Amino acid sequence: GAGVSQSPSNKVTEKGKDVELRCDPISGHTALYWYRQRLGQGLEFLIYFQGNSAPDKSGLPSDRFSAERTGESVSTLTIQRTQQEDSAVYLCASSSLGATYEQYFGPGTRLTVT
């Protein structure tokens, strides 16, 4: 079946502009995660959604970052007033409730802030 999809695959934006990144999880996966991977660095957890529960936003680096999810489907990650240090690959993953360790990742959105 279809895997996790993300759009856009690449985004170049000017410093100070807002960007919105989209994630379509695997159908039936109730858990959805956002991670960030800076060049040469490991993945950083950003936010977690599980069903209709309140999301875990503990990994969001600043109040410029926010994310929403509609039910158990699409999620959007919004970065306001982008800064150069926001440049990274933003990865979305989804998993089934009983196997949160087995996360299926999308191809990522490569964000470049100029």
Next chain:
Amino acid sequence: RKEVEQDPGPFNVPEGATVAFNCTYSNSASQSFFWYRQDCRKEPKLLMSVYSSGNEDGRFTAQLNRASQYISLLIRDSKLSDSATYLCVVIVSGYALNFGKGTSLLVTP
């Protein structure tokens, strides 16, 4: 101190060689351990889980040492297609995966 630490490498090995990677974690309350694989400019994918009793999947063997807080991955008879970055992953509680920065492996002909 990073929660999960790995030697970044790169490890350059010839085809057919055996190679081992280690990973250390700082939180003794960590509950679950995994190896993920990430090909260049691709997304990470689960390779295998890691148990104290050790587990083997074909040419890959993973081991956990809770007393010393380290995890290992052994690859036997390396193939060119094994070239990738291997990510050590630890779950302390719940669902958030804590990733190491990864160890880069290059298998050469």
